[in-house]
Amino acid sequence: MRRRDLLKAALAAPILPLALSSNTKMRFEQSLLKPRVRPRDTDWPEPAHWEELKAQVGGRLIVPQSPFAQGGAATAQALKYIHNPYYVGDEPGLTQTSGWFGAWTSQPSRYAVVAEGAGDMVAAVNFARKHRLRLVVKGGGHSYQGTSDAPDSLLVWTRRMRGIQHHSAFVGQGCEGHVEPRPAVTLGAGCLWMDAYEAVTTLGGRYVQGGGCPTVGVAGLVQSGGFGHYSKTFGSAASNLLEAEVVTADGQICIANACSHPDLFWGLKGGGGGSLGIVTRVTLRTFELPNFFGGVGGEIRAPSDGAYRELIARFFTFYQSQLFNPHWGEHITLRSDNVLSLTMMFQGLDASTVEHIWAPFLEWVRTNKSYRFDSDVSVLTLPAQHLWDGAYFQKHFPGHVRFDDRPGAPASNMLWDGEQNEVGRFIHGYRSAWLPAALLQPDRRDSLIDTLFDASRSRSIELYFGKGLAGGPSDALLRTRDTAMNPQVLDAFALAILGADADHPAYPGMPGGSIDTEKARRDIHDLDQAMNAIYRLVPDAGSYFSESDYFLRDWQSRFWGTNYPRLAAIKQRYDPFGLFVIHHGVGSEAWRDDGFTPVAGARQTL
The missing domain is CATH 3.30.43.10 (Uridine Diphospho-n-acetylenolpyruvylglucosamine Reductase, domain 2)
Structure with missing residues (x-):
């Protein structure tokens, strides 16, 4: 959908709730400008x-x-x-x-x-x-x-605001007799996913679908859509939202669920945090734990460009036949130095089954003597209840996790090894695009392989399989369809992500935090080259709101597709004064990037 069409649809929505008096309307029109x-x-x-x-x-x-x-x-x-x-x-x-x-x-x-x-x-x-x-x-x-x-x-x-409450049979306010009671957990707006996983999985023996990074905020991730290791199985975090308490722009506290403020409830499910109100708490459905969680990791190096393209082709043939299902998530990296890096995660499979699944692909690699393993491909399997149990990892798999090293820090404050390098990142550029599952079919797979290979010549590409829900179970797809996210996520087998950062954090005033302008510009050029290759294959590819280009021009359609006009109407109803403004958030067309200055003529578009 073109931006012009989106804005026409937004214009058709009422500018102000009918309850406002004419004097209030006048004050609004004056203050908006x-x-x-x-x-x-x-x-x-x-x-x-x-x-x-x-x-x-x-x-x-x-x-x-x-x-x-x-x-x-x-x-x-x-x-x-x-x-x-x-x-x-x-x-x-x-x-x-x-x-x-x-x-x-x-x-x-x-x-x-x-x-x-x-x-x-x-x-x-x-x-x-x-x-x-x-x-x-x-x-x-x-x-x-x-x-x-x-x-x-x-x-x-x-x-x-870190309160946590478990529910064995949750029914949303006003939904009594209308919805089926479900196991759920209520999490305060200040909770991190590490808080949620410790309470629900490590201590509670159940699963809540959240983010892969344990220090991401729960409320923000849910409002943005939200993906984790096993989203292919359990759907997006937004799809599992049962209720939210929200402070709206008029200073009211309201309960949003399927029965109370259902339009706001829908908008909070993937419409982007910080645009429609301030969420004070969320209630999410929980699931029975599978027997096992685990991962497959390693690195395979090809000796030449031709051999690398063949390796990519062989992997995607293997992926389509063996891994394109609810058991598998996480990502691979197609590196520009001809290395295929594997960081796959699985659920509900034991180690012997996983080894049997991967054996033919790995045997093919070993048989072709020109390939080598920079890091052996290995399988790690553990009881699902211990995936976010730092003490268990420290005992059985030392080196995979790190901990909050401040004196007196909670013992549960863990993070995955490697994530410490992302803290304070100064971004040079970032891009994302959903890749439709139709590209995995034999008649289109060569085009996919050629595109990924060509793009990887400029910049390494990460393909996150759990951030595309195609191949998942019907119930997860159905729940995610009833969210504000771009519907492309339902038909995508993966989200392609390309990024480039500085070599160190660059907080203002930080010693040694200088910015290498020339490197940043080179990185941006390389990202553009790689992304152009992907857009040639999928010109209208959607982009994930939380992991996207700051300078994306057609962000309304890329982020939300055909859902944007409905989101714009909800914005008008609950925030007619434009109090909540974030970069490229719903309704932000009315404001310049600083969030302080209205765009001339904004009344006509919003």
């Missing part, structure tokens, strides 16, 4: 106003600072723990990504409400609306697009 205020503006709240807000939130109004701006002991501590995602997440003045070349850098908000409940969020929303402030929400702080902070803004920081 005014920029958000900054500290230098005369309309900036007086100190007495901030004191009133502080009293309303129990004294929990702070001035967040980057430790690199404080110097001394604060900077020394930051340098010591800068690759620890739990430390970075506990700092209200930092974000998990340090910036994006030519787009944004991590800078603290002017003030932050340290929210401990929905009432704190209501106070912050009312204050921001009254004083025309830029409002930002941060949970896990993992946004690549820089939506977790903004200079001169008021931040709602949800980190302390």
Whole structure:
């Protein structure tokens, strides 16, 4: 769908709820055209106003600072723990990504409400609306697009909202007698997926579908769609949302589920966090655990370009016949140095079955003497209940996990080895595209192989199989179809991801945090070359909201496809004042990238 068509559909939606008076409409039209205020503006709240807000939130109004701006002991501590995602997440003045070349850098908000409940969020929303402030929400702080902070803004920081409640038979508010009770878990807006996995799986013996990275925030991932190791089996995180409590732009606390505010409920399922309201808690369905979780990892090197293309072709023949099913997820990497890197995950299979499945492919590699294993392909299998059990891994598989190394940190604060290198990443460029399952068919497979090989000459490509739901069970597909995500995810066998980062974090003021401009530009050129090859094969490929190009021009159709007009109408109903603005979020056409300045004529499009 072209952007013009999307905006026409959005224009057809009502600009304001019917309940608003004509005087309120006039104030809205006037205020919409005014920029958000900054500290230098005369309309900036007086100190007495901030004191009133502080009293309303129990004294929990702070001035967040980057430790690199404080110097001394604060900077020394930051340098010591800068690759620890739990430390970075506990700092209200930092974000998990340090910036994006030519787009944004991590800078603290002017003030932050340290929210401990929905009432704190209501106070912050009312204050921001009254004083025309830029409002930002941060949970896990993992946004690549820089939506977790903004200079001169008021931040709602949800980190302390970590409550967890288990349900053996959950029925949403107002749904009594209309829906079947289901096992579920309610998670506060500040919960990380590590909190969820420890409570639900390690201690509870059940499964909740979340993200692969344990320090990503639960609420943000659900609102963005949300994929993990086993999404091919259990659907997206958004598809398993049963209920959410939300603070809307008018300062009201509402319950959104299939029976109460169903339009808002649908929009929260993949419509992008931070656009429709502030989620205070989510309730997600849980599942019975399979017997086993596990992975297959290793690296295979080809001696030449021709041999590498043959290796790719052989793998996809193998994938289509043996791995394109609900048991398998995670990813492979097609490296530009002719290496196929395997990081596959599986569920419900034991080690002997997995070894039997992979034997023909690995035998073919061994038979062709020109190939070599840079890292032996091995199988790791464990009881499913222990996948996020750090103590179990430390005992049985040392080296696969790391831990929060701060004094007094919870023993459950683990992360996968290698993820520490992603903390503080400064992005040069990032792209993603869903690849339709039709490309796996024999009559189109050669085109897929040629495209991936050609693209890999410019930049290594990661193919995440769990981020495309084709090949999954019908119930997971049905649930995901009833979300706001781009419907392409249902027909995709994988999400192709290409990215390039600096060699080190680059937080403003960080010692040694300089930006290599020439390298960034070379990386962007290579990414464009690789992505152009993919677009030649799939011109209208959708892109995943949370892992996408900051500068994507046709983002409405790429992110949400035919669902965007419906999302725009929901935005109009619940946030007619445009209080919630994030980069490339629903309704952000009305604002410039800084989120402070309205676009001229915005009333006509929104």
